[in-house]
Amino acid sequence: MPDPQPWFILVVAFAANYLWRGLGVAISGHISPTGGLFKWVSCVAYALLAGLIARIIVLPVGLLAATPLIDRLGAVAVAMGLFFLFRRNLVLGTVAGVATIVALTLIRAS
Amino acid sequence: MPPYADPRQAYFAGLIDAVGLPALVVLGSMIGFGSLARESGFALWLAVATTGAVWSLPGQMAMAELYSVGASAAAIAVAVSVANLRFLPMALAMLPVFRQGVRHQGWNYILVLLLSVNTWTGAMRRCPHLPHDQRAPYYLGFSTVCMGAGLVGTAAGFVLAGVLPRTVTLGLVFLNPIYFALVFADVRQRSGVLALAAGAVIGPLVHLLSPVWGLVVTGVVAGTAAYLLDEALERRRA
Incomplete structure (x- = not known):
């Protein structure tokens, strides 16, 4: 079989991804923002995204997979700690978390 | 603001x-x-x-x-x-x-x-x-x-x-994961907090069972559990 053309792959990927977005639009017209169904679907969305972020931290693929789990969890702990200590400062927490993982990686490499 | x-x-x-x-x-x-x-x-x-x-x-x-x-x-x-x-x-x-x-x-x-x-x-x-x-x-x-x-x-x-x-x-x-972990930690609404906590706990475990469908299962199971718990808490207060 010949390799699929790049533009064809792009169109296929777009369609496969738009499917869920478009379906969301079509169904959303029937959901009241004050009803129980809306609350349930919001819970599902939050749970799914929390699961995704937790998965990226605990079981990453790619570059992050080369770092030890304890380093990633340590970086999250530092980020969370500073975030809540300094009145939910998002910038400080994020920068501290990233700095921690980079520092730990450099220390282990040396 | x-x-x-x-x-x-x-x-x-x-x-x-x-x-x-x-x-x-x-x-x-x-x-x-x-x-x-x-x-x-x-x-x-x-x-x-x-x-x-x-x-x-x-x-x-x-x-x-x-x-x-x-x-x-x-x-x-x-x-x-x-x-x-x-x-x-x-x-x-x-x-x-x-x-x-x-x-x-x-x-x-x-x-x-x-x-x-x-x-x-x-x-x-x-x-x-x-x-x-x-x-x-x-x-x-x-x-x-x-x-x-x-x-x-x-x-x-x-x-x-x-x-x-x-x-x-x-x-x-x-x-990416650090930023969103903090953004989600900042959610105050009770049903959202419950759903996030449940999803974060079972997400990686379910992923080990099924890397392909893990996220969907996590969303539905943890989301529904959080929804039911929130409804129950709501009723108890009322």
Whole structure:
């Protein structure tokens, strides 16, 4: 079989991804923002995204997979700690978390 | 702080709110994708177009990985589709918030093109507190900056592939989970807190059982458990 053309792959990927977005639009017209169904679907969305972020931290693929789990969890702990200590400062927490993982990686490499 | 004077001001407020961490997070993630795309044999135009058209890191990663091994279009369609299933509950949780303020509902089909975890959390934080006619404009402004950063980041990652030191790339890629962990830690609504906690706990465990369907199962099981618990707490108080 010949390799699929790049533009064809792009169109296929777009369609496969738009499917869920478009379906969301079509169904959303029937959901009241004050009803129980809306609350349930919001819970599902939050749970799914929390699961995704937790998965990226605990079981990453790619570059992050080369770092030890304890380093990633340590970086999250530092980020969370500073975030809540300094009145939910998002910038400080994020920068501290990233700095921690980079520092730990450099220390282990040396 | 919101509300703003008119929808136009809401759009610009969205732009401004996205400049900074949200844009930086997208930039970092897409720099990671740009270099992966190059290693996977993408041309620059294809890498940038993929970011614009798929607009979801997990979906784009799945596409790049399969493309590099010469997978068929059907295999890519299935993988991208499964990786992006989360957009269904995300759209369902966001669009009803906009509805009253959007005059022609057909616009929603355009608005969802810009939906990502980043733009979703940005919208969900502010929009419920805005007048109806300011919600979609705020989201649009926020999304404009994120999409711009994503396209620039993809091109930069493609060009800089192999040039950036590993630790720099590592830091850029780690921005994403750290930022969202904190954004979610900041959610105050009880049902949201319960759902996030349940999802974070069972997400990795379910992923071990089924890497393909793990996320969907996590969303439905943890989300439903959180919903029922919240309803029960509500009834007890009443």
